[in-house]
Structure formats: C-alpha cells, structure tokens
Amino acid sequence: MKIKIADYTTKQIIGLFIISSLLLMENVDAHILNVAIPQMAHTFNTSVFTLKLAVTSYLIGLSIFIPISGWIADRFGTRNTLIFSIVLFAVMSLQCGRTNSIVMLVICRLLQGLAGAFMVPVGRLLLLKIFSKQQMVKAYTIMGMPVMLGPIFAPILGGYLVTYFSWRYIFWVNIPFSILVLLATIRYIDNYKQPQDKFNLVSFLFLGLFLALVCFWLDVFLLPEVTLLLKTLLFVSACLCGYLYYVVETRSSFPIIRYQLFKLRTFRVCFWANIIVRAALGGRAFLLALFLEISYHLSAFDAGFYFIWMSAGILSSRTFVKKSLDKFGFKRTLTVANLGSFFALLLFAMVNQLGILLYLALFLNGVFASAQFMTMNILYYAEVEQNDYGSAVSLAATWQQLGVSLGVIVAATALHVMNHFIQPDFSTIAFHWTFVLLAILNLGSQFLINQLAINDGYNLLASKKLAR
Template structure:
C-alpha cells in the first residue's frame, strides 16, 4: 500500500484497533464460559445466551449503522460506540448473575455493532478510491489476529487471574481509542440525509430477535412446545411483513432488487444455513475440551490455535482454487468437507492422541476458512456500485444472525441429547457432545445443496476481497 499521509494512516490504525476490539471480544469469551458458569452458579451447558446476546445485538444494529453515521457524524458515532463497548465491558465484569451478564453483553454488542461499519464508512469517504482496497486489507488484518489471540488469551486470563479480566482489558484500550477518535476520526456525514425506514427496521429486528429467542428458548429460557412455536410464528410473520413492506416503499432498508441477483440470493442463503452449523464450533469445542476432557482453560484456548492458524494459511489458496474449479464446485465440495469434519468431532475421546486432535482442528480451520472466503466473495461479486454497500451490510447482518442462531441451535441440540444420555457422569456428557457434533455437521452438510444452484460458470476474476466482518 502506498504510504498514506499521517492523518490517514492514523485513521487506518484507529479503525483497525476498533475492529480488533470487536473480533477479540467475539472469541475471547468462549474458553471462559465454564469458569463464568461456576462463578455465577450456572451449568456450563446453559451459557449460550452470553454469546447469543452479543451476536444478535450486532445483527440488529448493523442495518441501521450507516444511517446513524450519516445522521450524527462518523466521529460522534465512533466515539459513542467505543464508550458503549467499554461501559458494556465494565458491566460484564461486575455482573453477579446470568441475567445481568446477558444484559451487559447487549450493551457491549451495541458498541461493537457500530465499530466496523462506521469505521469502514469513514475510510470509504476519506481514502482515495485507488487505495481503498489496500486500506481495507490493512484493516482486515486484526479480524484475523483477534480470533487467533482470543481463545488463548481468554484461557490464560481465566487460569491465572479471573474471568472478569477478559472484559476489563477492554477499558484501557477503549479509553485510548476515545482519545484517538477525537484527534483522528473525521466528522463525516451524508450531504443529503435520507429518510430512515423505521417501520421496516422494527419489523426486521423484531423478526430476528423472536426467531433467535425461539431457538435459544429450548435450552436457555426453558421454553417448551407452545412457547417456541408462538415465538417462531411471530418471528417469521414479522420478517414476511417486512418483505411486503419493502416492496411498496421507495427507500427500504434493503432493495428487493438485490434478491434478483442469483449469486447474492444463493450466497446469503448459503451463508445463513452453513453458518448455522459451523458457527457453533468456537462455542462447542472449548466446552467439550473443558467439560468432558478436563482440559484447563489455557490448554483449551491453545487447542483453538490450530483452527486460526490453518484459517490464515488457507487464505492464499482460496482464489487459485476458485479460479480453477469455479464457485459452485468449490462450495459444494467444501461445504460437505466442513460438515464431515465437524461430525468427526463426534469421535473425540479423552484418550485420543493430541496429534490427532491437532490434525482434526487444522483440517477444520482450513476448510472453514475457504468456506467463508468463497461464500463472502460469491455473495458480493455481482453487485454494482449502487448496490454494493447495501449488499455488504445485508451480508454482515446475516453473518452475525447466523452466528447467534447457530450457537442457540447447538445449545438446544446439546440440551436435548443431555436429556437422552444424562449428565450424571463425564461419559454421559461426552456422548451428548458427540451426538451434537454429528447433528450440527449434518446441518452443514445439507446446506451444500443450496450452493448446487450457483451458475457453473461463476469463477473468481480477481484476488478474494477482504472479509466483510470478523466472522470469516
């Protein structure tokens, strides 16, 4: 990248650090869940709401992030996002019950949801078009480093300090970010303020929340039968109402014409359903290692390193593979491999050789990384300039929604199998985990059928674009 002027360079670092905070906090908590559960008097198998609340809040706010920045200015919104993130982090550390912790994660998610979209918007309006791709590549690096450090750092803090510090470490970084924002973030806003589709946003947000709560309610909220069905009906009715509303409104949140682009429609559906399976792995694997195999938090965090390292190494091979075989073949075959690799964790046992575990994690990390890169680029590749921003926002929302629903679904499945096998002994709990991995792997395997509908001629024509969020 050409050396930018000093203010622009400072802006790049500011946005990158904000992205790092958001991606680190999305992963650092996973290895700490058993320790947090013990401290709060909860079962470690019922802590999914802590993860779901953060991801779901981000999914809800992402569609409104652009309008909020245009209305109040990038500097004020980015500053407020960091403040919310820090306040949420402090509230998480002070929580004395699961309800307080979930509420604090909502506040934290409100801040995290605005960090990357608003920072990316500031770059889009400040960096020359010729340098934008290089700028986004620079900012995307923390999106890879955060998940790399998160699980290990979380395990280390839990083992040698306490779980509260996985949130308190955000405070000094956030305070420094606030000062840097006042100096280096330009105060940009749209020349023409567009109207915000508040009614459509309310319908879409309500639909996302109720569907996610229905899934999470099976295990996290203690809902059964009627309650789950009622929430599901309300959720899907609200999403359907939004779709009908968007077709009549001249300025909807997401243009209905977007869904007339085959690669975007298939890419979004594929993202949603394949991530329902694979998105639960950062949640399930540390739980398996600590609850059923008696790993320490630090050792469980270290065991997540192969996934991140293999994911980073796989990035360089993604474009050549897609150029040679095309998106459809790569995604159909690779989705099946992701599902089968996930299901293979159902064979895990406490006496499994460490080398075999590491190979298993490396393979999953590699195929999962290729999956994310291929899904993200096929979704956005055919969007023109007028639709690129809206399509990118929609993809980011679907990614976070799929992550929250995936964790909720995996928890519901794990809770169901725990009732079948019992939880009185570590062996019974291990059997429940094994069945859960097999089931979630089959969910991912089934999503390969969605990618079969991609046009066979769709291939990469340029290096893979930078990831649009911290989730892949």
C-alpha cells in the first residue's frame, strides 16, 4: 500500500507524526521498565517486589485518568490537553531518572501515567478530528505501527541502555522526543473543542477507584509475597467501587461514559473482541519472553532480538490490510486475520528448538496480530457520531489496557497449572499447552466477529463495492 504525501495536507502529515510519536513513547515507556528492575532494586536497596510498585503506579495512573481524557480534551481543547500531557510526561521522565527515593519514583511514575492517559487517547481523538472517515484506513495503517512495535523494541532498547549506560537513561530517552513532539503540537495542531455536559465528579471518583483497584489486583494476583487476605480485600473493594459507580452513573444526568455506544453493532463487537484479542496477545508477550529465557537459556537482551522477526511481520502487514479491506470488507478481513492469528499461536506449541519454525511463528504472529488490531481499531468508529468521539476513545482505551493485564494472569496461571500436572521446573511441554490455550482464547473472539454484517464499515472505504 502506497501512501501518497500529496493526498494529505501538512497539518494531517504533522498530526500523524505527532500521534505516532505519542503512541510509540507511551507503549515503550509502559514496557521498558521491566528489564531494568533488578538494577534499580540494587540502586534503591530494596526488593524487586517493592520496585514493581513503580510499574504498577504507572498503569494505575493510566487506568484512573483514561476514562475522562475524552471529556478533558473536548472541554479544554485537543492542543491544550496535548501540551499539558507532553510537558508533564517530559518533566516526570526527568524526575524519574534523577530520583534516589523509591517513594518519589512511585509518585513520579503515577504522574507520568496521568500524562500518558491524556496523550494516547487524545492523540487518537485528534486523528478522528483531522482525517475524514474515508481517510481513516490509510491513517491507521501508519499509526498502528507504533502500538505494535513499541512493546517489541522496548526490551531491546531497555536492555541496551541498562547494560551499557544506566537505568536512568530509560527515562531520559523520552525527553528529546517529547520536546520535538511538543514543538510540532504548538506549531501545527488546532485546539479542537466539543461542547460537553457537566463533569460528574462522584462518578469519576468511584470509577477511578474501581479501575485503580482492579489494575493493582491484576498486578499482584500471582505474587506469592502478597497474602490471600490482601488480594481478597482488593477484589472486594474493587467490586464495591464498581457497584457504587454503576449506581451513581445510572442515576446521573451527566454520565462520564456514554453507554449508548454499545447499541452500535460495530463498536460493541470491536469493544469486546478487542479485549479478548488483547488478553490473548498480552498473554503471548508475557509467555514468549519466559519461553525463550527459560527453555533456551537466553538473556532478556538476547531474547529481545528474536522479536525482530515479529516486527518484520508487523511492518509487512500494512502492505495488504488496506487492499484486503477495500476488496473484501472488514468482516472477512478480520475473520482471516483472527484465524491466522489462531494458527500462528499454535505454531509456538510446535517449537522445540531455536530455528526456522520459531522465526516463522514470530513473523506470522506479527502479520496477523497487526492485521487484527488495525482492522478493529478502524472499525470502532464506523458508526460513532463526531460528538461522541471523545467518549468512544476513552471507553475503548480504558478496557484495552485491562485486557492486556488479564491476559498476563491467564497465561501465568495456565503455565503454573500445566507445569504442575505435566512436569516440574517449567517444562517446554507446559509452555506448549499454554500457547494452545491462548490460541483458543484468541479464537473465541470469532463468535463476536460473526455478528458483523458484510457491509459494516463500508463508509470508511474508498471502494464501496465488496467482492461477493
């Protein structure tokens, strides 16, 4: 697929650069810290478990503030919101790298998560503002690359910086990119606003507490250092906050989230299917790193280079997704991508040595997973009206993050159970059966995809005639 620069205005090209950069920064930052935890634990003279709070606090910041990111952007304007979030992200990156206190690190990461919560959803909202629906397919094939490549390159970049410099550089590397994106935002982005209802503070507080507790519970669920009592209290507290949010929200004249969006078939199907797919592929990312490091005794840095094969698959997918959508439509393209991802995950269950089969599995996983995400992320907004864009973006982004966390729990629990019944000490067979389970989980989204009509999303395509 060729993207002709002449077909787009300067504002659209710069906007796409800004959005892609924001997505790349946020996705790298969410994953890069994991490889530095041992060295950071030594610096702070604390346990690895305690340091995980720095990872969790970032995710909690994301979870709390993503639901209101659309409202904030519509109320104060996309440019103002982006400027605030980019500056806050850069300042907190600087402080994270400078601090010598674990408490200050957790606080800075929480505020960095707040900045990330505004950057990415508002960036996606900006995409909907500056591109017509007919241009969305091409725009998303470019913008979707950082979403997929970020988690893959993060371990490689993090491993390099930690090995040859210091863990502090994994934060400082954000600063030059932030400055560049900030200058482009100030110069080229308009301050789009949308009239909004009154802000429902009580609903936000209960929803924020619910999401924060769920995020924290998902993060500590498998940690033996955390007692069963604390895990139970977290779960019960999350359920209580969720119930109180539901009560307040359903009685409010100014709901934070517009649940009438679920009456739209394309949004409803993509919302639930995306959670399932992200759970399956989030579990895959977690499992694959362990598989390479434990079964084949690779370091985290060395294992990261194998993901280059997946990156090649991700980049190659954009060459056919646009053509497939124009010719066959969203339902057929998404079905093929979903089935392809199912079989690609099964290939990992056949890998018994480092070689061609592993490379093929990584490449095909990149191809089909990228096609899944690009197709669903475009179809999300096929029936959404412009005044509902902010709410739609916030709602989708909130639960996508939780889907990934849920996938890690599913993969880790399944691996533990398989390992117990098959063979001790993380046998390769246990990994194989867990990959099979994730493949089946991914396939489960097909029941939702089948609810789509053949012509769903036709208004997003350049060609309105689909192959029969």
